[in-house]
Amino acid sequence: MSAPPHYESDQALAEYLLLHYGTAESLLNGLPGPHEAMEFPARVVRELLDTSRLPSSAKALDIGCAVGRSTFELARHCVEVHGIDSSQKFILAASTLAKEGKLEVPIPVEGAITVPFEAQVSGDIHRARVSFCVGDALNLPPKLGKFDVVLAANLICRLPQPKQFLESLTTLVGGQLLLTTPFTWLEEFRGSWLGATENCSSWEALKEILDPHFQLEEEKNLPFLIREHARKFQYGIALGSRWRPRA
Ligand SMILES: C[S@@+](CC[C@H](N)C(=O)[O-])C[C@H]1O[C@@H](n2cnc3c(N)ncnc32)[C@H](O)[C@@H]1O
Numbered sequence: 026m027s028a029p030p031h032y033e034s035d036q037a038l039a040e041y042l043l044l045h046y047g048t049a050e051s052l053l054n055g056l057p058g059p060h061e062a063m064e065f066p067a068r069v070v071r072e073l074l075d076t077s078r079l080p081s082s083a084k085a086l087d088i089g090c091a092v093g094r095s096t097f098e099l100a101r102h103c104v105e106v107h108g109i110d111s112s113q114k115f116i117l118a119a120s121t122l123a124k125e126g127k128l129e130v131p132i133p134v135e136g137a138i139t140v141p142f143e144a145q146v147s148g149d150i151h152r153a154r155v156s157f158c159v160g161d162a163l164n165l166p167p168k169l170g171k172f173d174v175v176l177a178a179n180l181i182c183r184l185p186q187p188k189q190f191l192e193s194l195t196t197l198v199g200g201q202l203l204l205t206t207p208f209t210w211l212e213e214f215r216g217s218w219l220g221a222t223e224n225c226s227s228w229e230a231l232k233e234i235l236d237p238h239f240q241l242e243e244e245k246n247l248p249f250l251i252r253e254h255a256r257k258f259q260y261g262i263a264l265g266s267r268w269r270p271r272a
Pocket of ligand 1: 066092
């Protein structure tokens with residue numbers, strides 16, 4: 026499979042490096058804005074991961090990792106973390122961050138004007154614990170094994186078959202499953218949406234699919250901000266949840 030074209034563009038690379046590694050200063054540059062929505066991938070890990078029940082040898086998998094911030098954040102708590110994404114451009118950027126600890130790209134200001142932005146991995150993260158590869162969430166290698174933590178942040182509503190993906194998680198999750206989604210369904214995959222009809226919300230449909238296999242432990246609203254250019258942003262509020270496999 027190939028990645029959706031948007032995720033292979035320079036625009037998306039700039040947007041996701043800022044979403045993952047930007048601060049209020051680099052995103053808003055003095056403009057008013059939602060400060061609570063900064064560093065979404067770090068908050069996902071901080072607010073959803075149950076660190077009290079992780080073994081010292083914990084392994085994690087971040088599916089749809091994009092440019093890798095949550096993958097690096099998981100490495101604060103897990104000794105081995107794999108990030109998988111279908112975008113070659115994102116995985117190249119994430120791998121450069123793992124190797125060099127930093128990556129500079131131009132970010133749009135207005136029209137043809139750009140300024141440089143340097144994404145940096147925090148110095149207290151063990152970058153050697155992290156690896157990245159290109160892969161398809163709907164066709165993961167069969168011998169991946171089980172993970173203490175599986176994260177899929179803002180992925181399910183990008184997939185042509187979200188139900189198939191959720192059902193496949195039973196073979197991957199040994200400890201905890203962390204999900205976030207703003208349920209921004211794509212028109213082209215309309216027949217496969219989870220709920221989102223008059224009779225059933227997406228959250229109800231998602232719970233129905235996971236409930237036989239997983240117990241819901243936590244629900245959180247997690248705002249995020251994607252900067253398109255200096256004065257245009259997408260503000261979203263993902264619904265975050267933590268699930269534990271039923272015994
Ligand atoms: C909305 S972004 C979320 C990225 C990141 N998890 C975050 O929270 O910022 C969706 C990501 O899923 C990736 N993606 C889309 N379809 C995929 C697929 N079939 N398999 C793996 N990754 C996919 C995209 O390349 C993109 O990085």
